[in-house]
Amino acid sequence: xRTPWYDKIMSLDKKILYVIMFIVVMIxxxxxxxxNPAVMPEVKDIYDEIEGIYAYNQSHPDTPxxxxxxxxxxxxxNAELDPMTMSILxxxxxxxxxVITWSAFPDSIDLAKTIxxxxxxxxxxxxxxxxxxxxxxxxxxxxxxxxxxDVRNFLVKDFYGNLSTDLPLLxxxxxxxxxxxxxxxxxTSYPRFWVTYANTLxxxxxxxxxxxxxxxxxxxxLQTDQMIGMMGGLRGAAExxxxxxxxxxxxxxxxxxxxxxxxxxxEDDFPWDTKIFAPGFTDEExxxxxxxRKTARTGMASQASxxxxxxxxxxxxxxxxxFKRRAENKR
Amino acid sequence: MKRTLPLxxxxxxxxxxIIVQMVPALKGLMxxxxxxxxxxxxxxxxxxxxxxxxxxxxxxxRKHKDIFFSYVTFIAMFFMTxxxxxxxxxxxxxxxxxxxxxxxYVRVPLDASMFALLAFYITSAAYRAFRARxxxxxxxxxxxxxxxxxxxxxxxFIIFNDITAWIMKVPTTAAMxxxxxxxxxxxxxxxxxxxxxxxxxxxxxxx
Numbered sequence: 001x002r003t004p005w006y007d008k009i010m011s012l013d014k015k016i017l018y019v020i021m022f023i024v025v026m027i028x029x030x031x032x033x034x035x036n037p038a039v040m041p042e043v044k045d046i047y048d049e050i051e052g053i054y055a056y057n058q059s060h061p062d063t064p065x066x067x068x069x070x071x072x073x074x075x076x077x078n079a080e081l082d083p084m085t086m087s088i089l090x091x092x093x094x095x096x097x098x099v100i101t102w103s104a105f106p107d108s109i110d111l112a113k114t115i116x117x118x119x120x121x122x123x124x125x126x127x128x129x130x131x132x133x134x135x136x137x138x139x140x141x142x143x144x145x146x147x148x149x150d151v152r153n154f155l156v157k158d159f160y161g162n163l164s165t166d167l168p169l170l171x172x173x174x175x176x177x178x179x180x181x182x183x184x185x186x187x188t189s190y191p192r193f194w195v196t197y198a199n200t201l202x203x204x205x206x207x208x209x210x211x212x213x214x215x216x217x218x219x220x221x222l223q224t225d226q227m228i229g230m231m232g233g234l235r236g237a238a239e240x241x242x243x244x245x246x247x248x249x250x251x252x253x254x255x256x257x258x259x260x261x262x263x264x265x266x267e268d269d270f271p272w273d274t275k276i277f278a279p280g281f282t283d284e285e286x287x288x289x290x291x292x293r294k295t296a297r298t299g300m301a302s303q304a305s306x307x308x309x310x311x312x313x314x315x316x317x318x319x320x321x322x323f324k325r326r327a328e329n330k331r
Numbered sequence: 332m333k334r335t336l337p338l339x340x341x342x343x344x345x346x347x348x349i350i351v352q353m354v355p356a357l358k359g360l361m362x363x364x365x366x367x368x369x370x371x372x373x374x375x376x377x378x379x380x381x382x383x384x385x386x387x388x389x390x391x392x393r394k395h396k397d398i399f400f401s402y403v404t405f406i407a408m409f410f411m412t413x414x415x416x417x418x419x420x421x422x423x424x425x426x427x428x429x430x431x432x433x434x435x436y437v438r439v440p441l442d443a444s445m446f447a448l449l450a451f452y453i454t455s456a457a458y459r460a461f462r463a464r465x466x467x468x469x470x471x472x473x474x475x476x477x478x479x480x481x482x483x484x485x486x487x488f489i490i491f492n493d494i495t496a497w498i499m500k501v502p503t504t505a506a507m508x509x510x511x512x513x514x515x516x517x518x519x520x521x522x523x524x525x526x527x528x529x530x531x532x533x534x535x536x537x538x
Binding site for chain 2: 014018036076078110138141142146149216217304313317318
């Protein structure tokens, strides 16, 4: 007796499903398709907040506001979250906003350090003056509370072993009063923790970047204004990337490659510290820096095709289920 | 004494912790408490390492069937610790580069691969379990499909973008708020029980 078509569909080998999924994910990546997302209000709000800090700093050059970017994720979620931190840092450095970064997990110290210096290098940001990296503040909740009074008492040294009191940036920005925005990028419930301490205790503005699966958890905080904005999943990252790209074109122009190539010259007076980053870009580095400007949008093309593939599978499986049940009822 | 002292400390610092948050004049005391917190937390790290080492040593001694993984744990833990520490104090040496390479080209791809496998599991799960068996399951299925399209909407599908935004901002937020209120009440209740010495499971062992 021949097996009915619905039984065949319902018992499809999962190896076949996996292989098709692999192909569906790979084709847009290899073809370098990009996705052009509509920007959602919760993402635009973060962008506007940083622009607001820039405007404030323009009118108050002696008492500037900075942003604190907390890398609250480990490498497992970096595909979704790295583009967010990169775009936020690009935006801040482009607007000369002082940046403090740290990592909430020991296994993301290198990741946070690499991304911070990687983006700082694109804008000739000087370590200690324009940005600092505080490493892994342990325990994290104590560090978050310490920022309420003077973080230099708790984090006596930065990641590189410099005394916090020796860093010009930390002498201006050492507590929440001079932090305009906290950006927590996380694949866990960490943003909730920032709301509890930094927002509830000190009234600080919090923005979050989170994985798509965690996004639902934080919508209530947006509604109550305990968070000013959210980048949800790769889609949120793609939206922010698009906003930053538009700003970059306005400020730098559309030939980013030429801008980066001419950024450093051997005879300029940039205060080099090769421990932080080496000046100049090789051709390979240039290509990489250009491609990271659309990582999220390239990834979204892949995600779009995989979503549509899963939807087709759901429809197929449900058709099979429906016809099988009908056949059983007839019998 | 072994139980009374920790209970007393939990009570004392629990109450002080609440007071310092409410009395601005005690800011100095709060900073001191934060410093102590960092010192105590550092001990937790030492306890964690010793506990992990003991656990795997026991497995190796008893020739457990998964003994291979205990060796892998030891090699990875001590190798990374040693090259990380030496590299930190001698950043110009080769070990710092080795540490960074191990992190960037072993740890990061391994972690990312584990997460990437989700795509395949979800494919299989969606195909086998996402069925319109009841009307509630049908609602869930429709909402899931709409959100999946909405998250990647383009061209003719752009309407799903707005529907997805509504689903996330209204029903999802309502449900998550209920969950959050529950979590909040649970945290408050547990904290009070710990401070008052009613909840003692953190002391370890049985009665």
